[in-house]
Amino acid sequence: MKKINLILSIALLLLLLIAACQKATAYSYKIDSDGCIACGKCFEACPHNAIIYQGDKAFIVQSKCTACGQCVSVCPENSIH
Numbered sequence: 684m685k686k687i688n689l690i691l692s693i694a695l696l697l698l699l700l701i702a703a704c705q706k707a708t709a710y711s712y713k714i715d716s717d718g719c720i721a722c723g724k725c726f727e728a729c730p731h732n733a734i735i736y737q738g739d740k741a742f743i744v745q746s747k748c749t750a751c752g753q754c755v756s757v758c759p760e761n762s763i764h
């Protein structure tokens with residue numbers, strides 16, 4: 684029984700370690716509001732509806748963004764990094 688508990692503890696520790704590493708390496712895109720001209724191209728390109736407009740600028744809702752990068756390539760102002 685002690686052996687099983689030890690194995691389960693090690694497995695749990697490994698899972699926590701993997702989750703922490705994935706979080707640490709996850710990149711999150713942001714829009715440079717100074718460069719945004721509100722053209723709407725990133726909004727149309729985002730497959731996860733993660734881009735919203737506030738005023739005349741686009742913003743990425745981080746909780747929805749999967750960092751797929753599709754918005755980056757369509758921005759004519761190169762304002763998404």
Ligand code: SF4
Binds near residue numbers: 732734747748751753
């Ligand atoms: S990186 Fe992908 S999911 Fe995130 S805002 Fe851009 S298109 Fe949407």
Ligand code: SF4
Binds near residue numbers: 714
């Ligand atoms: S594609 Fe670029 S310029 Fe156009 S709304 Fe998005 S961030 Fe702004």
